[in-house]
Amino acid sequence: xxxxxxxxxxxxxxxxxxxxxxxxxxxxxxxxxxxxxxxxxxxxxxxxxxxxxxxxxxxxxxxxxxxxxxxxxxxxxxxxxxxxxxxxxxxxxxxxxxxxxxxxxxxxxxxxxxxxxxxxxxxxxxxxxxxxxxxxxxxxxxxxxxxxxxxxxxxxxxxxxxxxxxxxxxxxxxxxxxxxxxxxxxxxxxxxxxxxxxxxxxxxxxxxxxxxxxxxxxxxxxxxxxxxxxxxxxxxx
Amino acid sequence: xxxxxxxxxxxxxxxxxxxxxxxxxxxxxxxxxxxxxxxxxxxxxxxxxxxxxxxxxxxxxxxxxxxxxxxxxxxxxxxxxxxxxxxxxxxxxxxxxxxxxxxxxxxxxxxxxxxxxxxxxxxxxxxxxxxxxxxxxxxxxxxxxxxxxxxxxxxxxxxxxxxxxxxxxxxxxxxxxxxxxxxxxxxxxxxxxxxxxxxxxxxxxxxxxxxxxxxxxxxxxxxxxxxxxxxxxxxxxxxxxxxxxxxxxxxxxxxxxxxxxxxxxxxxxxxxxxxxxxxxxxxxxxxxxxxxxxx
Numbered sequence: 001x002x003x004x005x006x007x008x009x010x011x012x013x014x015x016x017x018x019x020x021x022x023x024x025x026x027x028x029x030x031x032x033x034x035x036x037x038x039x040x041x042x043x044x045x046x047x048x049x050x051x052x053x054x055x056x057x058x059x060x061x062x063x064x065x066x067x068x069x070x071x072x073x074x075x076x077x078x079x080x081x082x083x084x085x086x087x088x089x090x091x092x093x094x095x096x097x098x099x100x101x102x103x104x105x106x107x108x109x110x111x112x113x114x115x116x117x118x119x120x121x122x123x124x125x126x127x128x129x130x131x132x133x134x135x136x137x138x139x140x141x142x143x144x145x146x147x148x149x150x151x152x153x154x155x156x157x158x159x160x161x162x163x164x165x166x167x168x169x170x171x172x173x174x175x176x177x178x179x180x181x182x183x184x185x186x187x188x189x190x191x192x193x194x195x196x197x198x199x200x201x202x203x204x205x206x207x208x209x210x211x212x213x214x215x216x217x218x219x220x221x222x223x224x225x226x227x228x229x230x231x232x233x234x235x236x237x
Numbered sequence: 238x239x240x241x242x243x244x245x246x247x248x249x250x251x252x253x254x255x256x257x258x259x260x261x262x263x264x265x266x267x268x269x270x271x272x273x274x275x276x277x278x279x280x281x282x283x284x285x286x287x288x289x290x291x292x293x294x295x296x297x298x299x300x301x302x303x304x305x306x307x308x309x310x311x312x313x314x315x316x317x318x319x320x321x322x323x324x325x326x327x328x329x330x331x332x333x334x335x336x337x338x339x340x341x342x343x344x345x346x347x348x349x350x351x352x353x354x355x356x357x358x359x360x361x362x363x364x365x366x367x368x369x370x371x372x373x374x375x376x377x378x379x380x381x382x383x384x385x386x387x388x389x390x391x392x393x394x395x396x397x398x399x400x401x402x403x404x405x406x407x408x409x410x411x412x413x414x415x416x417x418x419x420x421x422x423x424x425x426x427x428x429x430x431x432x433x434x435x436x437x438x439x440x441x442x443x444x445x446x447x448x449x450x451x452x453x454x455x456x457x458x459x460x461x462x463x464x465x466x467x468x469x470x471x472x473x474x475x476x477x478x479x480x481x482x483x484x485x486x487x488x489x490x491x492x493x494x495x496x497x498x499x500x501x502x503x504x505x506x507x508x509x510x511x512x513x514x515x516x517x518x519x520x521x522x523x524x525x526x527x528x529x530x531x532x
Contacts, residue, residue: 077422089417106422
C-alpha cells in the first residue's frame, strides 16, 4: 500500500533547543499508525508540524507525494489532514452543533449527511446538540473533538493523546471509535502515552525518545518487544 | 426639575450614551479577540472627524457621499494599524502589543497635530441632522433623537451577526482559542481584520454623531471620549458587547445628570470614580466572563 504521508528528516527547534531531531516516518494509506513515547519526547510537535501550526527548521513532509511543509494550517485542512488536539480543545462558548459546524468551516456543500454520520457514531452528542460544549463531560468533549474533526471529511485524522484524562471505560469507547473510523477508510495517525491500547490497534508503530525514532515495527511486534514492555507497558521480566 | 427638563436630560443622556456605546463596542470586541486594549481607538474616532472635514469642507462633497468616505477611510485606517502595529506582535507578550497600541495613539495625535495643526477646526454641519424638532414640550436636534435609535439598530444587527453567521461563529471561536481555530481552517488574520472593520465602522458612525452637534475638532478630541468609552467597556465587562452598550448608556446618562445638577466640572471625575469602584467591587464588570474552565 502506498504511503499517504511521508515525513523525512523532520527537525523542529523551540528557541534553539531541538525538540525533534530529524525523524523519518511513513504512514501507509488506510492504516492506523501510532507514535508512542514519554512526555516531551516530541510527539505533539511532530503532529503540529504536519498540520502547519509549527514551522519546522527543516523537513520534507509529503502528502500524497506533494510537499506540504510551509503551507498554512487552513490549506492543510483543506487537503484532508485534520488534527484532534491534545486536551480536546472544544470551543466551550459554542454549542455542540456549532462546534461540529465549525469543523466543516472550509466546506461549502451540505453538512446534513456528515452531521448524521457523527450523530450515529456518537448518539450522546445528538442529545446535547444545543448544550454549550464547555458543559460536557471530558469523554463527551473528546467525542465532540473527534466528531468535529470528521466534519472536515479528512483523509488523514491525527489524534494527540485522545485518552488523556479519561476514565478507562471511556478510553475503550474512544479506541473502538478510532477503529470504526479507520474501517471507513480514514488513515489514522495516533499519538499516545497509553502505549498498550495504542499498540493493540495499530498496524504500524513508532517509538520516539527525546526527539529521535528509536524503534519501529508492527503494533504486535512492539507489544511483544521486551524493551517496550519494560519502558512503556510497565511490565517487568 | 420639571418633568419636561427631566425628559430633556434623559434624551440627551441616552443620546451621548449611545455614542459611547458605539465606540465602547470597538474596545470590547478587539479585546475579546486579541486580549488587547486598543488605546488608539479614541484617536481613530478623532481621525474620522478630520476625514469628514476633508470630504465636506476641502472637497465640498455632499454629506451622503462624505459619510461613505468617512466610514471607508476609518475602516482602512483601523485595518492598516492592525496590520502594521499589532499583527507583527501576535506571538509577543501581551504587554508589548499594549505598548504598541499606546504608541499608535500618540502617533495619530501627533500626525493630526502636524497635518491639521493644533487649532480647532470647525466641524461641517450636516443639514438635516442639526434641524431642531420638538414634541411633547421637548425640543432637540434630529441627531440627538436618532442617535439612540441608530445605536440600538446597529447593536441588534451586530449581535445577530455574532450569534447567527459563520463569520460570527469564527469570531467566537477565535476569541477562545487561536490554535484550534486554525486547525478548523479559519484564517485568524482575516477574522481579526473583520473585527477591526466592525469596530472602526461603529467608531466612524459614532464620530459623525458625536461631532455633528459640537463646534470643532482638534487633535486631542478623541482622547477623553476614548477613555470614557474604554471605561464603559470595562464597566459592562470587557469582551461583552451588551455590557459595553449598557456601560455606554449608564455613563452617558450619569454624566448628563451630573452636568444638569450643576456639577459640570465633576462629570468626568465621576466617570473615573465609576471605573475605580467597579474594579474594586466587580473587576470583571457587569457582564464580564469569569474564567471557569472544566478540566
